[in-house]
Amino acid sequence: MSRDRRLLPNDPFFKIDLRAVSRLRSLEIQLSPNSIEDITLQLSHPAPLLESLTMEFNLNRPLLCPEIPTTLFDGDLSSLRELDLRYVRTKLPWRNMVNLTSFALMFVPPGFISVTQLLDFFESAPHLREIGLSSVPLVHGERNERVLSLTSLKKFIVRGSQQTSPLIGHLSIPVGASLETRIEQHSRIEDHLPRSLENLQNFLNFSQVLFHVEKWSWEIQLTGPNGHAHIASNNSLVFMSVLVPEFLIWFKTSTIDRLEVTNTTNLARNVIFQLLLPMRALRTLTIAGRETLAPFISALDPDMNPQNTPVCPRLKELVIRTNxxxxxxxxxxxxxxxxxxxxxxxxxxxxxxxxG
Known part of the structure; x- marks a missing residue:
């Protein structure tokens, strides 16, 4: 159901037999914000067969997002397998989401949803496999040592949200899961890195890492037997001098055996040396771009290093891509x-x- 304006009294939607709601299996609602009150009655009846629900209210001013009533489908969404909410306000009051496997929440106004509310919701959905959060500024209300295990998780995507680390710090992510984080332009890198790797089983034993840097953006991809992580940002290169030390603090780079670096222009030689120094297991290094090559070659040259000792002592293969x-x-x-x-x-x- 899609409408660009407020529903009129003679809209066909209001002629639906309310008993038909109980037979719905999939429902996608795209309406103007003013229509939320109009449809409340129609959608207040139980829908025990409903498996997929998408709600999106077309709005350019997120602060005026409508709030989803707690009476939605009589307050019982336990039959859902997929839930996608966009441009809505919700405190995620629903519990017993035992069938939910995919959840997306996008474009929620600031100050409306907290870390605690998300954790409570995740806890009620033990079979979640995919989670996507986009532009969901979180209130940091969880101060204790609570750790929630997402045993079924396969993919977790966080984009455009401020300070990811307070949420990630309360999650136990299993082996095999993929974590993708896209950092806001003016956000601090350390606010999006995990405070500890203890509960992130997919972050252990990375064997391959890719650094890719453009003029106004950068990304890191980490791959290993336990999972995959992708961290990207629209920040400029001036942040790379901060990124590399933070990267070394949080990720155990001693197990990495493959490193690919592209377009890291203007990255200082001492930062590159700091990056390579702990990578004692590195065997293959791929460097793309002529301007990227010179500082890496300098860092690899033992004659140019303190104590004249070579970094990456097990390095066997160097691949240079001229692009x-x-x-x-x-x-x-x-x-x-x-x-x-x-x-x-x-x-x-x-x-x-x-x-290339």
């Missing part, structure tokens, strides 16, 4: 390779490829 750029100077690459071999950290393969 179609011309004028690549390989002299420093060869010099670095000789210096590493002289100190027992020989590179077995250096490949230069033209593709």
């Amino acid at each position: 179609g750029e011309k004028g690549l100077n390989v002299d420093n690459v060869m010099r670095m390779r000789v210096a590493r071999a002289r100190r027992g950290a020989k590179l077995e393969s250096v490949r230069i490829v033209g593709g």
